[in-house]
Amino acid sequence: MSALWRINLWVTVFFALVTLACSLLSLQQAMTDVKRELQSAESVVHYLKETAERDPASLQTRLTGSLRHVRIRWLAPGEEFPAGADSGLQAWLGHRLLADGPAPQVVDLRDGRRAWIAVDPRDEIDEILDSLVQLLGVCAMALLLSLLVIRWAVRRVMSMLNQLLGALRQVSNGDLNVHLPAEGIPEARQLAGHFNRMTAALAQSQADNTRLTQALLAVQEQERTHLAQALHDDLGQYVTGIRARACLLRLVTGQPTVLEQTVSQLEADCEHLQQGFRALVHDLYPVVLQHLPLEEAVELLARQCRDTHGIACDLRIEGALPALSGSDKTHLYRLLQEALTNVARHANATRVRIRLGQRAGRLRLLVRDNGRGAQQPPRPGVGLHSMCERARSLGGELRVICQPGAGWALALNIPLEAR
Template identity: 55%
Template sequence: MSALGRINLGVSLLFVLVTLIGLALLLRQASQDVRRELLAAEAVVEYLGEVARTRPASLRPELTDNLRHIRVSWLQPGEQPKVQSESAIEHWIAERLLGSSSLVADVWPLDDGRELSIVLDPFDEIEEIQDSLLQLLLLSAFALALSLLTIRFAVRRGLGVLDELLAALNQVGAGRFDTRLQHHGLAEAQRLAGHFNAMATTLQQVQADNAELTQALLELQERERTRLGQTLHDDLGQYLSGIRAQACLLKVVADRPQQVQDTALQLDHNCERLQHGFRRLIRDLYPVVLERLELGPALQQLAADWQQAQGIRCRLLLGERLPSLPLASKGHLYRLVQEALTNVARHADASEVRIRLQRRGQGLRLLVRDNGRGTQLPLRPGIGLRSMRERSRSLGGELRLHSRPQAGWALCLSIPLEATR
């Protein structure tokens, strides 16, 4: 059953219940009123019967025709009392209220041979009760019809908004993030459309950011491949070529000890340079130092190498009782600090950077702060900031960035220890 059908059914049942309660209350009150009036009428019937026995001539038709709830008839000899054409329902109600004996006519013979018939007549009152019940039923039916029409009009507008929202969600699910809802007159529909349009705008922006990030990652991959190829060709390749040439020279000058010694020294020097180049290349590709050192000593070595390479002072403060972390968590923290130092070297124009790692309650807190030029937030994040956010999310932590013009950058990362296990 549709939502509109369920609402109509619920409202109809509620109206039926209210109508039945109203009918019950009306019948109860009406029965009490009828009993009171008919009790009073019975006293009048007894009085008229007494008058009929003692002074029948005083009962004239013009006086008794307008009596309420009492029917007085003068019958000719052998004539039967006229039966009022009440319905079966009216007769049944009268019997329930008064009993069958109360509806039997009393007959008194008169001196002129006629007979006087006096009987209670509750059917006028019962007709009034029927009219009241009919008016209540008609009023309830009219109110129900009006309510159903109003609900249909109001719900149809709401369902129209929901249909538009469902269609828009299907379009968004299909990847059409430029879908927008039109504004309606209803305040709720306007808020719904506003929230949906804001969500679609965010998704569209995220899609654009993801496309931009993918393109930037591809470009970064190509740059890394180019740099790796140039390093292997220009640096390591040259040393290998020199080593090969010097090895060939050793064959030629084998009978000249001095030249053999000089060539051997050059071979040793080139091999050392080659070894340093390989270590530097491997360190850029993967921090092997994390496999044999804890995070604190690894960060000390990273800070020292970075300070020597960039010429920027780097102060590292390590707290006491630092926990032992798994290799994956150490790798994320190490890379995050490495990316933060890279951003300082590229963009901060700083002369000093401070790194602090300490334990705070049931978590770790990392702070990286420089004294560079800073910037005005919010800032559109690049690959570096996005990679740091992803690493902090992988660690289950919260990354916050603070910066002001001429006040440097501050990066704060809070990590629960349970997430690093």
């Protein structure tokens, strides 16, 4: 059942209940009023009886035919009740109204005739029925007008809802190029505007995800290429040199000077090989976190940034840092590492300031450089996107502030009470 039919059904039931209640109240009030009038007519019945006993001519039809609430009939010899008594709704209502009322009076006239005189509620019953019919007619007209107004008012809304449902089906099927026309009532225009902005945002997010996925795949391939080149061109050469010098040792066992020189070269190649492996392992995973506290790991990262890129790092750790899980320490370390890498690559800075500490139940990290700055990009790249994801994994909020000539500022705020 559609919404319009449900609304029509509810309105019809409401009108039916209201009409029934009004009818019952009107009927109750009418019966009370009728009983009062019929009690007044009782005195008329007694007066007519006494008058007819004295003067039978007073019961002429032309004199009694226009009486209200009083009924006079002539009885045949031996008849106790008029033939053709009323039946149906009027008779039922008459019995209800006269249940406690006066009994009919039978008058034996001096001329031998017999008259039946009783209180007659038929006029009042007709008025009650007429009032009920009028009430039902008014309620029926009001219901009809209400249904027509509801249909007129709801028709455009239902059309708008049908358009929205159709558009949502297209969105659920993957079509994000659907738009709703911004026309009609103000609410419909607002709904269309919000829906169109939602689909535009979803389409933009889908395009950003596709772009970021492609960028991540490209970065993955670059890292694999870099790893392969490091293993082949750098570490592979040292391994080849070590193997060649190891073979040379067999030939120079009788030449102490050459032997000592060859051993020194082997030690140097092994040292370079070990440093190369350490650099690769550090790029793949920060092993320092397993052996050093977070404060010392951050200090080591700042020194590496200074030694590698020549950027002065002003590091200040305010108080004791809270105990973090292994994954949280890794996310925080990698986030700071990515921030320093971005400073080295893009900021053209000579100094970077790092502040890390706990305050008011929150862990706060601030990284700010004195570089050239730039307008903040409308869409974050892979680096900024990875930092945002790490901040989300930490349950924190990451803000990046950048202005031309004022450098970059990165602020991370992590609540500790939920951790």
